[in-house]
Amino acid sequence: MKRSTLELLCCPGCQAALSLRDERGNGTVDEGGLFCPHCERSFLIRNGIVHFICPQELGGLNRRFGRFYDRLSHVYALFTKMAFLPMGGERKARKEILDRLDLNCGRILEVSIGPGVNLPYLFESPTVGEVYGLDISAAQLARCRSFVTKRGWSVDLFLGMAEALPFKAGSFDSVFHIGGINFFSGKKEAIDEMIRVARPGSKIVIADETERVARLYDRIPGFSRSYHGKKADTAVPVHLVPDTMEETRVDDIWKAHGQYHGYCLEFRKPA
Numbered sequence: 694m695k696r697s698t699l700e701l702l703c704c705p706g707c708q709a710a711l712s713l714r715d716e717r718g719n720g721t722v723d724e725g726g727l728f729c730p731h732c733e734r735s736f737l738i739r740n741g742i743v744h745f746i747c748p749q750e751l752g753g754l755n756r757r758f759g760r761f762y763d764r765l766s767h768v769y770a771l772f773t774k775m776a777f778l779p780m781g782g783e784r785k786a787r788k789e790i791l792d793r794l795d796l797n798c799g800r801i802l803e804v805s806i807g808p809g810v811n812l813p814y815l816f817e818s819p820t821v822g823e824v825y826g827l828d829i830s831a832a833q834l835a836r837c838r839s840f841v842t843k844r845g846w847s848v849d850l851f852l853g854m855a856e857a858l859p860f861k862a863g864s865f866d867s868v869f870h871i872g873g874i875n876f877f878s879g880k881k882e883a884i885d886e887m888i889r890v891a892r893p894g895s896k897i898v899i900a901d902e903t904e905r906v907a908r909l910y911d912r913i914p915g916f917s918r919s920y921h922g923k924k925a926d927t928a929v930p931v932h933l934v935p936d937t938m939e940e941t942r943v944d945d946i947w948k949a950h951g952q953y954h955g956y957c958l959e960f961r962k963p964a
């Protein structure tokens with residue numbers, strides 16, 4: 694993690710500023726801990742990744758999907774490549790979303806970065822700035838870390854929940870999320886958090902599969918959305934975007950065999 698990133702971080706529980714402890718690293722912060730003087734919680738830094746959650750403490754769908762992606766991580770990149778083939782390929786499918794971001798060399802946050810499958814398309818843009826990624830799965834982040842290290846890309850990574858982001862308000866010039874929100878425990882909290890950490894005037898872009906496609910996942914063993922007898926609500930979460938947001942729109946994306954397989958919800962935080 695870059696030392697300057699400390700300025701952006703806050704406690705995900707109470708949003709107080711954090712202090713660095715027992716830091717080790719060569720120019721970057723690779724090992725050590727962060728401490729919240731307000732709620733007295735400590736967060737480990739291991740291999741440059743700050744651990745803002747303890748997987749054992751997760752509940753609801755987050756617990757289920759955190760574990761699911763830990764197990765799936767080794768095949769995830771290949772799986773998405775194959776899944777996007779009928780939609781014209783992965784590049785086209787991802788750029789359909791990423792091209793909507795106003796990069797402008799600013800700070801970009803990907804919520805649920807997974808193993809970093811969107812990064813090649815961000816880093817090929819001449820206007821890419823500093824990139825930050827958060828995910829609930831430690832295995833996905835470990836893969837992402839080795840992916841960016843091999844390519845020499847500077848991307849700071851955080852183990853955390855979309856519903857309680859460990860960043861100060863207004864930290865990012867672009868915030869985006871692809872592919873996980875349908876199954877988050879707290880969609881409303883996650884959207885509110887993306888808005889909070891976005892700079893006033895910046896764009897927030899959220900994409901996921903349509904309800905029809907999400908229902909098909911019920912048939913995949915281990916991906917069932919039922920939890921304590923309740924189904925996850927996989928409707929486009931546009932009703933969770935506050936009316937105060939501007940330029941709110943939803944587009945159908947990922948067309949294959951005459952049908953759209955995804956949606957892209959975008960809006961702008963008022964300046």
Ligand SMILES: C[S@@+](CC[C@H](N)C(=O)[O-])C[C@H]1O[C@@H](n2cnc3c(N)ncnc32)[C@H](O)[C@@H]1O
Nearest residue numbers: 762805806807828829830833854855871872873
């Ligand atoms: C389908 S993958 C998407 C990965 C990547 N964004 C992409 O475009 O392919 C969903 C990701 O969401 C993460 N995830 C699930 N629930 C989460 C939550 N509550 N907070 C943060 N990340 C979460 C999973 O660990 C997984 O990496």
